[in-house]
Amino acid sequence: MAPEAELIAAMAPLIADLAEDGAGAVALAGSRGKGRSDRQSDYDFRVYAHAYRQDLKETRQWHRFEAAMAEWQSQGLRMDGVWMRSYAGVESDLGAWLSGTAIPKSFEWTIWGYHLPTDLSSQQIVSDPEGRLAGWKDQLACYPEPLRNSVLKQYREILNYWAADYHYESKVDRRDLVFLVGITGKLANAILQVVFALNRAYYPGDGWNLPMAAELELLPPDFTSRMAAILEPGRDPDALHRQRTELIAMIADLEVLIAA
Structure with a gap:
């Protein structure tokens, strides 16, 4: 198995377990999700869930995720942490974009703002227990x-x-x-x-x-x-x-x- 495939297979269940029910949906986004990665590219994981564990960063699930991330990074495979989003929040934002309210969200890590349709349409689905990530891709299959x-x-x-x-x-x-x-x-x-x-x-x-x-x-x-x-x-x-x-x-x- 290639190192990238090994990393995804190892990290996906740890990321999914950050969800309150332990069954978050996991995707790989950024340049790797788009199929545009090079040697400089890191791994941008997304996790989607109804809710996350209380006091998440104090839990054993979080510590296990961080330890695994550090281990992979010691092998030269850099991860940009994980971005946690709620199903409800994404669906609210997606509805706005589909209706023509094109307002990128401002974050320090993006120059031109975060474009939700770009992220959802290009991300590589790793785990999708409720089929929501696939449903979002279907909604975006034709440009609105x-x-x-x-x-x-x-x-x-x-x-x-x-x-x-x-x-x-x-x-x-x-x-x-x-x-x-x-x-x-x-x-x-x-x-x-x-x-x-x-x-x-x-x-x-x-x-x-x-x-x-x-x-x-x-x-x-x-x-x-x-x-x-x-x-x-x-x-x-x-x-x-x-x-x-x-x-x-x-x-x-x-x-x-x-x-x-």
Whole structure:
């Protein structure tokens, strides 16, 4: 058995046992859930349950989980702990996303917010005693049109505002680097949000955005190479002006693509 399979087989029952009834649903998320892992990737486990053991971190179940995690990590297989969620909480949040309320949750460990549909649709189900994880995947099998419309509206407003706003140009003229780093990230994220929604594909989250975008059907011309040039504009005197010009051109090409 491969080390990854051994780790999952060993950790899944320990993670499931954190639930109050000892039968939590377990999934592997993050880059490994998406099938995009590399040597730098850790193991992002999720556990779902109705409730968890009282004073969980004082229980023998938690200590057993932590000891096993430490043992695997000593062998070079790094785990990002385990994220515990309730069935009821997920289903409430999922209902909002399906109806078009696309509001990512803010956590310190994510730059662009936690996107529930991405997580649920891409995670690898390990244990699903009530079939709920599979049911969520079924609900997300077709990209919801209310969500698509909401994402397109929200992020196109951001893009079109900054494409026309004179403050952006003045910040370039002043070489206000802190502002420009921030606005470049904001606009790059908004562009990718629009691209994925346009293609009825779930936004990947913080990682693998450009490689996954390259696999989409509806893209502006030379999308990935242009985005790479925008994000790495160089250090010549015209670099920041060129970056802004190319961002505005990309926004215009997106509007043409949407209109078509």
